[in-house]
Amino acid sequence: MDLSGKVAVVTGAGRGLGRAYAEALAAAGAAVVVNDVDGDSAARVVDGITAKGGRAALVVAPVGSAEVADRLVDTAVKEFGRLDVMVTNAGILRDRVLWKMSDDDFDAVIGVHLRGTFTCARAAAVRMREQGTGGRLILVSSPAGQRGNFGQTNYAAAKAGVVAMARTWAMELARANITVNAIVPVAATEMTRTIPAFAPIIEEAERTGRPFPAWLRQGEGMGTVEDVAPLVVFLASDASADVTGQAIGIGGDRLALWSHPSEKSVAYTYGGWSADAIAAAWPEGVGAEPETYGIPAPNVPDAPQAPDASKGGS
Numbered sequence: 563m564d565l566s567g568k569v570a571v572v573t574g575a576g577r578g579l580g581r582a583y584a585e586a587l588a589a590a591g592a593a594v595v596v597n598d599v600d601g602d603s604a605a606r607v608v609d610g611i612t613a614k615g616g617r618a619a620l621v622v623a624p625v626g627s628a629e630v631a632d633r634l635v636d637t638a639v640k641e642f643g644r645l646d647v648m649v650t651n652a653g654i655l656r657d658r659v660l661w662k663m664s665d666d667d668f669d670a671v672i673g674v675h676l677r678g679t680f681t682c683a684r685a686a687a688v689r690m691r692e693q694g695t696g697g698r699l700i701l702v703s704s705p706a707g708q709r710g711n712f713g714q715t716n717y718a719a720a721k722a723g724v725v726a727m728a729r730t731w732a733m734e735l736a737r738a739n740i741t742v743n744a745i746v747p748v749a750a751t752e753m754t755r756t757i758p759a760f761a762p763i764i765e766e767a768e769r770t771g772r773p774f775p776a777w778l779r780q781g782e783g784m785g786t787v788e789d790v791a792p793l794v795v796f797l798a799s800d801a802s803a804d805v806t807g808q809a810i811g812i813g814g815d816r817l818a819l820w821s822h823p824s825e826k827s828v829a830y831t832y833g834g835w836s837a838d839a840i841a842a843a844w845p846e847g848v849g850a851e852p853e854t855y856g857i858p859a860p861n862v863p864d865a866p867q868a869p870d871a872s873k874g875g876s
Contacts, residue, residue, distance in 0.1 A: 563799045566591035569642040570798060571634045573625050573682060574652030576603030578751045579702070579787045583649050586791035587798060588616035593642040597621045597634055597652065617642065625652045625678035631685035639689065647698045647798040648686035650679040650724075657713045668716045675720035679727065683742075687735060696739030700797050701728050703744040703809060708820055711857050725809045729822065732807030741806035743797055746820055747790040748783050748813030750774075759860040760784065777863050779814030789814055826853065 570587045574580040576598030584594045588611040596611075598604035601622040611618040619641040623630045638645040654674050656667035683699050690697030706714050707721025728744040735742060748754075750764045760778070767774055779785050793812045796802055811818035827848045831839060 563590050563795050563801065565795065565798055568592045568646040568798065569595075569638050569644050570647035570649060571595040571597065571638055571645065571682070571686070572649040572651055573597045573634070573678065575607055576600045579747055579749060579790060580649075580651040581607050582787035582791040583651060583794045584618070585611060586788075586795050587647070587649075588618060589614070590795050590799075592647065592798065593617035593619075593638075595619050595621055595634055595638045595641070597623065597625065599624045599652075624674070625650075625682060626673045628681050628685070631678075631681035634682060635685045635689050644693060645686060645689045645697070646695075647700065648682055649700045649702070649794060649798075650682050651702045652678055653702070653717075655714075656716060658715075659713050660715055663715055671716035672720050675717065676723045679724050683727070683731065687731070687738075687740060690740050691735075691738045694738075696741075696803075698798050698802070699728075699731060699735070699740060699742040700794055701725075701742070701744045703728075703746050705746055705748060705811075705857050708746060708809070709857050710855050725820075728809065729807050736806065739803075741797070741802065743802075743806060744809045745790075745793055745797070746809055746811040746818075747793075748811070748816075749785060749787045749790050751787065754784065757860070759862050774814065775863075776815075777861070780816060782860055783811065783813040783816030783818070785814030793817070827851070 565587060570592045572580055572584040572587065572594060575584040575596045584596050584607055588594045594611060596604050596607050596618055599622065604620055604622060608618040608620045619637055621634055621637050623633060625631065635645055652674055654671060656671050658667050679701055683701065686697065686699060701724045703724045704721040706718040707725060710718050725744045728742050731742040755761050755764045763774060763778060766772060774785055790812050793810060797805065809820040811820055829843055829847045
């Protein structure tokens with residue numbers, strides 16, 4: 563993919579997935595505005611891009627406010643003359659079960675993930691419409707937003723909202739030739755290394771350079787952050803001009819299109835439904851095959867059994 567001449571903003575680009583997105587966009591030829599709250603990490607990303615002959619600028623600020631969103635867009639225009647791509651990746655976690663989650667826990671995550679996506683996308687859309695040459699909004703969601711996840715009321719709600727905004731903005735911005743898609747990445751990051759089933763494999767890969775096993779890359783769809791970045795490059799390119807309003811998953815060896823909510827089962831009764839009628843009809847009717855919820859537990863293969871020394875094993 564050749565992104566020469568295009569200009570992108572990537573929020574939360576100081577490490578992990580955001581860094582991989584910024585570096586991949588730059589490697590494809592785009593100029594990149596690198597944003598993060600960690601100035602040192604973000605500066606290292608900028609230095610790495612420019613050392614390889616790329617173009618990059620730095621904005622150290624927390625996303626969420628309209629002022630920061632405008633600053634990101636203004637930096638792109640001031641430094642590189644335009645804006646073509648906005649990648650809303652910045653995020654934080656404040657995991658708690660419902661009865662232990664404080665207002666601050668909830669508001670902080672919603673402020674960065676949901677409001678931050680809204681303000682950055684809005685500022686980008688205004689600029690892209692003024693330019694009149696189209697553009698790309700690439701919003702970052704999560705499996706938690708698609709299925710829910712224990713202890714992540716705030717995060718799951720925000721990430722579900724991100725996909726809903728992608729569908730809505732795809733309609734609103736179509737006439738301006740601005741595509742809007744949500745990506746659903748799965749990769750080895752600081753977040754996923756806390757999952758007991760994945761932690762030892764991630765640690766071993768980092769220590770030895772050994773690739774992740776096939777059951778993880780394919781069965782669970784998890785790999786490195788670099789495995790995810792090509793989807794962002796594709797969605798930033800002219801090749802994706804007809805792709806909009808979608809939620810697209812990627813991780814390891816897996817690329818997937820997530821379905822959007824739709825009516826699964828429908829029943830009718832003349833004159834409307836009473837509570838008793840619903841109770842009678844539910845088990846064998848609309849509710850006969852209820853939907854699952856929550857992210858499935860990893861399907862970890864059984865570990866090889868150690869040989870039994872008492873039987874002469876070696």
